[in-house]
Amino acid sequence: MNAMNDLSAEALRIRITQHLTYTLGKDKPHASLYDWRMAVSYSVRDLIIEPWFAATRKTYEAQGKRVYYLSLEFLIGRILGDAMMNLGLFETVQDVLEGEGVSLADVIEDEPDAALGNGGLGRLAACFLESMSTLACPAYGYGIRYEHGLFRQLFESGRQVEHPEDWLNQPHPWEFERPEARYTISFKGHLDGQSVWQPSETVYARAYDMPVVGWQGKWANTLRLWGAHPTELFDLEQFNSGDHTAAAAPEALARTLSRVLYPEDTTDSGKELRLKQEYFLTSAALQDILRRFLSEYDDFAQLPDKVAIQMNDTHPALAGPELIRLLMDEHGLDWNAAKRIALGCLNYTNHTLLPEALETWSTWLMGRVLPRHMQIIEQIDQEHRAATKCAADLAIVKHDQVHMGTLAFVMASHVNGVSALHTDLMKETVFSGLHGLYPARVLNQTNGVTPRRWLRLSNPALSKVLTDTIGAGWESDLARLSELNTFEDDRAVRDAIGAAKRHNKLALSNWASDRLGITLNPDAVFDVQIKRMHEYKRQLLNVFETIHRWSAIRSNPEAGWTPRVKIFGGKAAPGYFAAKEIIRLINDVANVVNNDPVVGDLLKVVYPANYNVSMAERLIPATDLSEQISTAGKEASGTGNMKFTMNGALTIGTLDGANVEIREQVGAENFFLFGMTAAEVRDRYLIEGHARTAILDSPTLQDVLQMIVEGRFSPEDTDRYNGLVDATWNHDPFLVASDFDSYLAVQAEVDLAFADEDHWNRLALRNIAGSGYFSSDRTIKGYMADIWDTRSLL
Numbered sequence: 139m140n141a142m143n144d145l146s147a148e149a150l151r152i153r154i155t156q157h158l159t160y161t162l163g164k165d166k167p168h169a170s171l172y173d174w175r176m177a178v179s180y181s182v183r184d185l186i187i188e189p190w191f192a193a194t195r196k197t198y199e200a201q202g203k204r205v206y207y208l209s210l211e212f213l214i215g216r217i218l219g220d221a222m223m224n225l226g227l228f229e230t231v232q233d234v235l236e237g238e239g240v241s242l243a244d245v246i247e248d249e250p251d252a253a254l255g256n257g258g259l260g261r262l263a264a265c266f267l268e269s270m271s272t273l274a275c276p277a278y279g280y281g282i283r284y285e286h287g288l289f290r291q292l293f294e295s296g297r298q299v300e301h302p303e304d305w306l307n308q309p310h311p312w313e314f315e316r317p318e319a320r321y322t323i324s325f326k327g328h329l330d331g332q333s334v335w336q337p338s339e340t341v342y343a344r345a346y347d348m349p350v351v352g353w354q355g356k357w358a359n360t361l362r363l364w365g366a367h368p369t370e371l372f373d374l375e376q377f378n379s380g381d382h383t384a385a386a387a388p389e390a391l392a393r394t395l396s397r398v399l400y401p402e403d404t405t406d407s408g409k410e411l412r413l414k415q416e417y418f419l420t421s422a423a424l425q426d427i428l429r430r431f432l433s434e435y436d437d438f439a440q441l442p443d444k445v446a447i448q449m450n451d452t453h454p455a456l457a458g459p460e461l462i463r464l465l466m467d468e469h470g471l472d473w474n475a476a477k478r479i480a481l482g483c484l485n486y487t488n489h490t491l492l493p494e495a496l497e498t499w500s501t502w503l504m505g506r507v508l509p510r511h512m513q514i515i516e517q518i519d520q521e522h523r524a525a526t527k528c529a530a531d532l533a534i535v536k537h538d539q540v541h542m543g544t545l546a547f548v549m550a551s552h553v554n555g556v557s558a559l560h561t562d563l564m565k566e567t568v569f570s571g572l573h574g575l576y577p578a579r580v581l582n583q584t585n586g587v588t589p590r591r592w593l594r595l596s597n598p599a600l601s602k603v604l605t606d607t608i609g610a611g612w613e614s615d616l617a618r619l620s621e622l623n624t625f626e627d628d629r630a631v632r633d634a635i636g637a638a639k640r641h642n643k644l645a646l647s648n649w650a651s652d653r654l655g656i657t658l659n660p661d662a663v664f665d666v667q668i669k670r671m672h673e674y675k676r677q678l679l680n681v682f683e684t685i686h687r688w689s690a691i692r693s694n695p696e697a698g699w700t701p702r703v704k705i706f707g708g709k710a711a712p713g714y715f716a717a718k719e720i721i722r723l724i725n726d727v728a729n730v731v732n733n734d735p736v737v738g739d740l741l742k743v744v745y746p747a748n749y750n751v752s753m754a755e756r757l758i759p760a761t762d763l764s765e766q767i768s769t770a771g772k773e774a775s776g777t778g779n780m781k782f783t784m785n786g787a788l789t790i791g792t793l794d795g796a797n798v799e800i801r802e803q804v805g806a807e808n809f810f811l812f813g814m815t816a817a818e819v820r821d822r823y824l825i826e827g828h829a830r831t832a833i834l835d836s837p838t839l840q841d842v843l844q845m846i847v848e849g850r851f852s853p854e855d856t857d858r859y860n861g862l863v864d865a866t867w868n869h870d871p872f873l874v875a876s877d878f879d880s881y882l883a884v885q886a887e888v889d890l891a892f893a894d895e896d897h898w899n900r901l902a903l904r905n906i907a908g909s910g911y912f913s914s915d916r917t918i919k920g921y922m923a924d925i926w927d928t929r930s931l932l
């Protein structure tokens with residue numbers, strides 16, 4: 139049962155009306171959609187307050203350990219629907235709004251996405267917060283309240299252009315500003331004497347709190363986001379002398395710190411700003427953690443028993459030196475105690491093995507922006523080298539660069555990878571040396587996703603089939619989905635699963651025709667690849683297959699093709715030229731394919747701009763085929779792959795990241811596997827001219843590349859893709875050519891399998907049944923037991 143079920147529609151109607159009247163100041167006949175959304179949001183938020191307070195009280199009473207999840211990204215998306223669902227209020231709100239002649243769907247759609255992340259890393263943090271609340275694990279998320287978040291993507295003539303996101307242009311109904319929770323964050327300056335830091339720049343970090351409610355409203359934790367504010371408000375003298383711009387400079391400068399989220403893996407000129415952002419978050423969070431600790435305890439030796447800090451990737455890796463600094467410089471501990479305590483509290487999750495994504499900062503920049511930290515880092519490094527007698531390449535500081543991955547590793551009690559394969563590769567490759575020095579440190583926690591948002595909320599049609607078939611309660615015990623296996627031979631269940639999918643596909647088709655003006659054939663395979671645009675994720679492989687398919691259909695339209703709709707979604711980092719070229723190619727191909735009368739309904743290519751969490755919620759339930767086609771060994775885990783499986787899509791994928799475990803869970807015969815393994819990939823890279831060899835062996839790929847260089851997709855600019863084609867022949871850094879034929883062959887198997895509808899529904903059933911392992915509840919239980927040593931307070 140759930141706490142809110144008792145709330146009658148009438149009681150809720152009164153609450154909403156009151157907010158409309160007294161909070162928004164609107165009379166019903168004049169209320170806009172925005173007004174209704176705000177009134178509903180405030181009313182739902184009110185109902186989270188009690189469980190939120192109760193959770194805080196219990197946490198203080200229990201005197202247990204708290205978890206602090208530090209992340210530069212929290213890709214939370216929309217909040218209203220999720221909160222309503224977790225509180226069990228969906229139907230009640232719907233009834234009330236219907237009575238007022240307002241559409242709940244429109245109200246939900248009116249909410250801007252909180253786009254405070256790039257992709258899987260940020261979305262994982264959001265799923266974890268929800269699971270920690272569901273499991274009553276006392277926890278705080280700490281992040282930055284970016285005014286603009288990630289950019290808004292538009293396409294102009296097929297090219298990505300970036301615009302600022304404006305989600306905070308209107309009041310944010312889910313946050314509570316905490317002017318009293320404010321910390322000074324310092325930068326630059328110099329060291330007096332031995333190590334007394336005299337900073338020359340300061341800003342305030344001000345807290346903005348959002349309650350995050352778990353399933354059935356039994357517990358709520360806090361997401362605390364920091365906004366930057368000036369320490370000196372305004373230069374009145376300058377203003378009065380007429381220099382209004384200069385007078386406002388301190389404010390503008392401070393705000394820059396929490397203005398935008400930098401896309402994670404570009405080499406960009408905002409390096410200093412990014413470093414400052416990382417320090418801003420880390421320092422504010424740690425000051426807050428120590429303040430809370432001191433309100434209950436007075437002996438810092440207890441800190442590791444009361445505080446578990448998770449560094450989400452290397453972005454908050456300054457937590458090591460900063461915690462040492464605070465304990466020494468602000469609280470008078472000696473070096474050894476400070477370092478021991480810091481190490482006892484800190485843990486690090488690694489999310490990528492790509493060398494360019496493991497952060498480094500020049501010692502020059504670090505020393506200029508954070509002189510005291512540079513000094514502490516050098517001392518940590520010295521001790522690390524002395525204690526382990528390690529080779530020079532395992533140092534934290536080498537070739538005038540501070541290696542944040544090494545720093546995070548050295549200053550963490552536990553270091554985890556995010557899938558079994560990724561963790562093995564961490565030990566064997568990038569972190570093999572460090573693993574040898576600290577053999578007990580590395581462990582695996584395979585990622586997961588919250589089934590509340592990604593199944594129950596986004597796929598009501600399938601959720602109903604599940605509840606009708608295996609009974610209620612799977613939302614918080616997802617392993618129960620395996621009970622579905624006993625219904626495999628029940629035709630009615632298979633049909634119901636098929637019908638739910640068709641319902642979702644029709645809804646997506648309607649959306650596509652309204653929004654994009656394109657008609658999608660619901661009998662086609664809805665084939666979806668949605669994720670950050672990156673060469674290793676190999677959207678290019680998918681476009682090449684699309685081009686081949688188009689040309690094959692054209693040469694024999696009557697060959698009994700299984701119709702396809704290829705859907706792409708994703709943003710490229712603004713400075714990432716190669717990824718942007720792939721975006722343009724997809725759009726150019728779409729333009730030709732979608733206007734080709736010979737091909738008609740047999741193939742469509744759709745690439746809606748500005749892919750985000752809400753779009754994922756719309757696309758995933760309608761997907762038949764999930765594209766997880768990264769070069770083996772490159773994708774740490776993937777989490778989209780899990781969402782698709784849960785929603786009954788079949789995967790076409792490589793043995794990469796969590797695909798390996800998905801395939802184990804759902805059964806190899808229910809998974810379309812292709813491509814080289816991670817070990818084969820390693821060998822392949824050693825072959826000189828691997829791409830040229832593969833292309834010469836594949837007449838099909840030659841044709842595809844030929845069509846592109848001939849300008850078939852860019853007739854007005856035939857040279858447009860010369861660079862891309864040349865790179866494929868001569869470099870092919872992610873082995874698209876080497877995996878192409880294998881991918882093609884398995885795509886043909888997909889066509890065959892899909893043609894037998896009942897068989898396909900059976901495969902879908904097995905995928906859903908095998909997806910229970912991928913709930914983030916399972917992942918969080920793993921972190922609680924193996925890393926944080928915390929327990930549930932329910």
Ligand code: H2P
Nearest residue numbers: 257258259489773774775776777
């Ligand atoms: C990253 C990895 C994914 C992983 C995710 C969460 C950085 O996300 O690449 O493989 O699942 O972290 O651990 P993404 O590529 O989606 O931005």
